[in-house]
Amino acid sequence: MFAKYAKPGVANPHDTDSTVDAEPADEVAKRDERSVGQRQHDGLKMVLRDALASGTLGQHRGLPVTVVATMTVKELEDATGQAITGGGSLLPIRDVVRMAAHAHHYLALFDDDGRPIYLGRSKRIAQGDQRLVRYAQDKGCTFPACWRPSSMCQCHHCREWVAELGRTDVDQLALVCDSHHRLAGVKDTDWNTIVAGPDHKYPGRILWVPPKHIDPTRKPRINHYFHPHEYWDLD
Incomplete structure (x- = not known):
């Protein structure tokens, strides 16, 4: 070569x-x-x-093997700051703009509270466009303090999915790494996952409720690792 x-x-x-x-x-x-x-x-x-x-490298977790980078509209317009990739790397906006000249573009829209615009599916497996939305919002595993990036995560159903009634809606999905996905469930001995409501400090974000043997109060927890701007808000 x-x-x-x-x-x-x-x-x-x-x-x-x-x-x-x-x-x-x-x-x-x-x-x-x-x-x-x-x-x-x-x-x-x-x-x-x-x-x-x-286009011959196949797929990884439902998406073609490619670079996925997320940024805000302001960062794009100002051509400053950094985008984050599905693998957790940081790319200067100027490099992203250059790379995008020969790329396939997707646009994920969020409301003023940072929640994704509704996009529902009745199929069990999260579709590619839904996974991209989760990449943009979660940026990595949602389990508290987990550092694993989006490329190492599955799409987890926060609302338990059943064949007869289940839906795969983007606002009820969460990125979870393989290790922590095994901890999630609906029993008192499992970690439960819920979506923060509109009155929460971080609406639309994924909350993990620990089992009683870990925290008797079962206080919901959130992962701030991929959202460094929130570090200032921590107690």
Whole structure:
């Protein structure tokens, strides 16, 4: 791969005459001032980008293997700040805008309280668009203090799903990692999940109610890990 894509004059982002398919012209190769390491970096970056754009990498938890980044409209308009990816990485907005030039775009809308606009499904499995909404709102596992990002999470039904009456509505879903998903249930010995109501400090967020043997008062808990702006509100 390096023999092909890391030689002088190939895949040079600073030279519009640089080539990929054909052999580079001598003058193009001569004016390539990148080091070997820089050329290898640019070549590897191009190959990985083409792999992501190919559509042949299959799916991961119901979504195509790709980059999912979320940000606010204000951050996008101001071109400042950082977006967060499904894997928990931070990307400068300017890089996201550049990447979006050749990407498939989705728009997730929320009301003034931060709750997702209603999007319901009668199927058991959360659909791709619903998972994207949860990516945008939860950003990772909702279990208190869990650090696992969205790409390591399943979609959990806060309201118990039954085949006859169950629905898979986006406002009743939550991102939960595999480890903590096993703790969730409806018994007194399980961790129960509920959606915070409109009068809650964080309406629409996922609350975890501990079992009695952990907390006799069963006080609901929330995960602030992926919402650092809330750290100032902690007691």
